[in-house]
Amino acid sequence: MGGEQVAVIRKPGITTTMKTMISFGQTHMTSLRTTGWGLNKQKQDILDTVSHIFSGKLPLEYLMGFAEDYTKGILNVKQELILIIARSFKNSYIGEVDADLEINKIEWKIKHIMPEDRQKLKLLNRINRSNTNAKIKLAYRMWDLYELPSLRETASDIRAIKTTNSLERPRYIFVGFQHTDNFNERSKDASKFIHADVNNIRLYLNSEVYPYERWNLDFDKKLDSPAYYAYEQFQRSYFDRDMSEPMLAIGDFRENCLFIIDCCHQPDAMKTSTVDIKLEFETRKTKFPANTRVYALIIHDACLTYSALDGSVQTGAA
Template sequence: MAYRMWELYELPSLRRTATDIWAVKTTTSLERPRYIIIGFQNIENSDDISKDVTKFTHANINNIRLYLNSEVYPYERWNLDFDKKLDSAAYYAYENFQRSYYDKDMGEPMMNIEEFRKNPLFLIDCRHQPDALKSSNVDIKLEFETRRTQFPDNTRVYALILHDAYLTYSALDGSIQTRAP
């Protein structure tokens, strides 16, 4: 039986620098990531019950890179600037997520480009991995860059990792085994 699992990780606060690297986790070949969904949130908004905790921010992000060992996703830098509306690379990744996740011909994103600019979620498609990653442990690291001298204060980061999982059920002895995709 094939299915997709997800895990949510939280980085409580970005450092006061122009770049930050977050070592999210190390996985086995049984849990190779397929997609990473990243959201930045102002901590002040999330701790106040009168504020909408479903709102995310762009946090002046210039670029996001995912490292699976030595493999980098996306290969091209995004060079984002939300103030100048230079965000099409991030929106394109968001827009194509549904199409690739559900294997559909056309995507129907929940947010148009204007809504995305107000409440962005950054998606990284890492389905296409070399064979070397398929048989080893994989270190998952995220690198964030900002156009400013430092990230905004009180910025929390969430990473939702979606990965494939397979179970094999043996009716004879009732055992369940996981296996690599």
């Protein structure tokens, strides 16, 4: 099972779109408008049509697994936020004419707890007594986006994504397909995903295969319930909820597909070995549509080791 190796990429737009579609439901749509979600339909809510100025908020938990999972306080640490702006804004809006977007102001708001001197001294004394290095492990789930080469125009294709260690084992993988001609075109929606006539998607973690049973999808005949069920059940599994509230009904899902593979349950042997991650794609047609780009969003275990005395941070569980 060979394939081209791909590198991790940082595209917050794609990552945020995929994460929002799978993490939130219809009851969240009102609050999501202030982040820009659905702005093309409800632009009058936050966009001043005279000055063409709008403002919004974007919680870091929408972008970073650490901000979503780790909710405890951190003592004596310096935090920095680095933003890299894309060369073109054409993927940020849909319109008939070119538009220029200008960022006037960005505010980063983080909750701070300022203990009085007596309480602060108690905290420092407790850290000194607990461990000479005072190292604290911060465990969370990281979201990494990978862009795979375009699918070959064949009936099946397989791609190697990465080789990872046992400490960063994948828990979920989300697969999205897009036409390459949707990018840098102001008249097309760069946030839409297609089903690409997919029949089956198989995830290989070494010799383990997920899902165990083939989906045997056929979108032309609306035989797509296995894929929708995986999408629908994600919130119950990931957030440990009693009920799921998917954002997309099954009809909308067919027009904007995200394929979710749950690989949380892994054999014990995989816990102590490196893991090769590969994806296999099959179609009922003679070949996949031309110029089909593939994105794989992986949720995997991650851990930071933080020293409260000097504020240093190291990746890994050591």
